[in-house]
Amino acid sequence: MALKVAVQMDPIASINPRGDSTFAMMLEAQSRGHRLDYYTVGSLGLRDNMLSAEIAPITVIDKEKGQHFTLGEARRAELSGYDVVLMRQDPPFDMNYITITHLLERLHPKTYVMNAPAAVRNAPEKILVTEFPELMPPTLVTRDRTLIQEFRREHGNIIIKPLYGNGGAGVFLIEEGSQNLVSLIELFETAFHEPFMVQRYLPEVRKGDKRIIIVDGEPVGAVNRVPQEGEARSNLHVGGRAELSALTPREREICAAIGPKLRELDLIFVGIDVIGGYLTEINVTSPTGIREIKRLGGPDIAPMIWDAIERRRASSAR
Numbered sequence: 001m002a003l004k005v006a007v008q009m010d011p012i013a014s015i016n017p018r019g020d021s022t023f024a025m026m027l028e029a030q031s032r033g034h035r036l037d038y039y040t041v042g043s044l045g046l047r048d049n050m051l052s053a054e055i056a057p058i059t060v061i062d063k064e065k066g067q068h069f070t071l072g073e074a075r076r077a078e079l080s081g082y083d084v085v086l087m088r089q090d091p092p093f094d095m096n097y098i099t100i101t102h103l104l105e106r107l108h109p110k111t112y113v114m115n116a117p118a119a120v121r122n123a124p125e126k127i128l129v130t131e132f133p134e135l136m137p138p139t140l141v142t143r144d145r146t147l148i149q150e151f152r153r154e155h156g157n158i159i160i161k162p163l164y165g166n167g168g169a170g171v172f173l174i175e176e177g178s179q180n181l182v183s184l185i186e187l188f189e190t191a192f193h194e195p196f197m198v199q200r201y202l203p204e205v206r207k208g209d210k211r212i213i214i215v216d217g218e219p220v221g222a223v224n225r226v227p228q229e230g231e232a233r234s235n236l237h238v239g240g241r242a243e244l245s246a247l248t249p250r251e252r253e254i255c256a257a258i259g260p261k262l263r264e265l266d267l268i269f270v271g272i273d274v275i276g277g278y279l280t281e282i283n284v285t286s287p288t289g290i291r292e293i294k295r296l297g298g299p300d301i302a303p304m305i306w307d308a309i310e311r312r313r314a315s316s317a318r
Contacts, residue, residue: 002032002033002034002035003029003034003035003083003084003310003313004034004035004037004081004082004083004084005029005034005035005036005037005082005083005084005085005086006037006038006039006053006055006079006082006084006085006086007022007025007026007036007037007038007039007058007085007086007088008039008040008041008053008085008086008087008088008089008100008104009022009038009040009086009088009089010040010089010090011040012038012058012068012069012071013066013069015065015068016065017060017062017063017064017065017068018064018065018291018295019288019291019292020288020291021088021286021287021288021289021290021291021302022086022088022286023060023068023291024290024291024294024301024302025086025088025290025302025305025306026058026060027060027062027302028302028303028305028306029306030059030060032306034084035057036057036058036059036060037055037056037057037058037077037082038055038056038057038058038071039053039054039055039056039074040089041089041096041100043055043076044100044103045076046103046106049106050078050080051078051079051080051103051104051106051107052076052077052078052079053076053077053079054074054075054076055074055075055076055077056071056072056073056074056075057071057072057073058070058071058072079104079107079111080107080110080111082111083111083112083313084111084112084113084114084309084313085104085107085111085112085113085114086113086114087100087101087104087113087114087115087117087120087286088286089286090166090167090285090286091164091165091166091285091286092164092165092166093124093125093164093166093285094164097285098121100117101117101118101120101121102117102121104117105117105118105121109312109316110316112309112312112313112316114268114269114305114309114312115266115267115268115269115270115284115285116265116266116267119265119266119267119284120267120284120285122265123265123267123282123284124163124164124284124285125166125281125282125283125284125285126141126161126163126164126197126281127163128282128284129279129280129281129282131261132257132258132279135254135257135258135278135279136199136278136279136280137199137200137202137275137278137280138151138154138155138199138200139197139198139199139200140197140198140199141163141195141196141197141198142195142196142198143188143189143194143195143196145182145185148160148181148185148196148198149181151198152174152176152181152198155200155201156175156176156200156201157173157174157175157176157200157201157203158173158174158198158199158200158201159171159172159173159174159198159199159200159201160172160174160184160185160188160196160197160198161196161197161199162188162191162192162194162196162197163192163194163195163196163197164192164194166285170188170191172184173201175201199280202275202276202278202280203276204275204276204277205227205275205276206226206227207224207226207276208224208225208226208227208243208245208275209224209225209226209227209240209273209274209275209280210222210223210224210225210245210251210273210274210275211223211224211225211271211272211273211288211289212247212251212255212271212272212273212274213269213270213271213287213289213290213293213301214255214258214259214262214269214270214271214272215268215269215270215301215304215305215308216262216263216268216304216308217259217260217262217263218255218259219247219251219252219255219259220299220301220304221289221290221293221298221299221301222244222245222246222247222251222293222298223242223243223244223245223289223292223293223296223298224242224243224244224245225240225241225242225243226240226241226242226243227240228240228241242292242296243296244293244296244297244298248277250277251274251277254272254274254279255272258272258279258282262282266312267284268305268308268309268312269287269305269308270282270283270284270287271283271287271288271289290302290305
């Protein structure tokens, strides 16, 4: 049956439809005959325990940026009147993001929110992954300079990154012998209130940082992102090269280990990052990669996501 779907996302005029996973999910919802509406988080309002937003009907079109959507007239509407809400705004995972999860939690699961807002709030990408230390590279989460310096002496080349960053922003490689560690810690102390994440540098990243898409606890496709020469980050928007990739036995082992936890948390659409056989992140806020996988000849993942949403919606409606 047709569903009423509200998409909470960043301004749609600003996205690149060629690579945007939310856009792919909207195209699939539209093809299934679901009613599709759109809003941004700035218009959310809670009054008398009723959550509303300035919502506009939207039609998405698989064309270049600037031609990829048409909007109807916006009006304020209660989100409880929808069957599904897609929570798809990008991080940073800050107090605003956390507040939005609290607001959307009032709807879920009667109005099914994907991913489940409480799970997103309690399992940000660089925190959830620490529940699986046996799958990770050596990792330290701290603001303590002494601990960071001891970790660096033990492991040599290290990566330092903000705990709640995204898209590769603020990721630094500090090589053994570099005299910039203390200056970088000072910069992080000024810029971030939270602890930092420090990991042993994995030289295998030169061969790629693999994004594996997991839908309802099962791996369904992967893209390997190879960094540019002279760049420590492999994210596509900073110049990483995407290659379709099959899963290795070790990567299947990682997926099998974390899949039950993802299902338990009701996290339907997840993107994990694996470097050299080590799990480095579990992305649950606004994962990406499904358009790249399809464009490179891999599976069409958007229908799989909607199959899972429709199963959950049917279950919660009973």
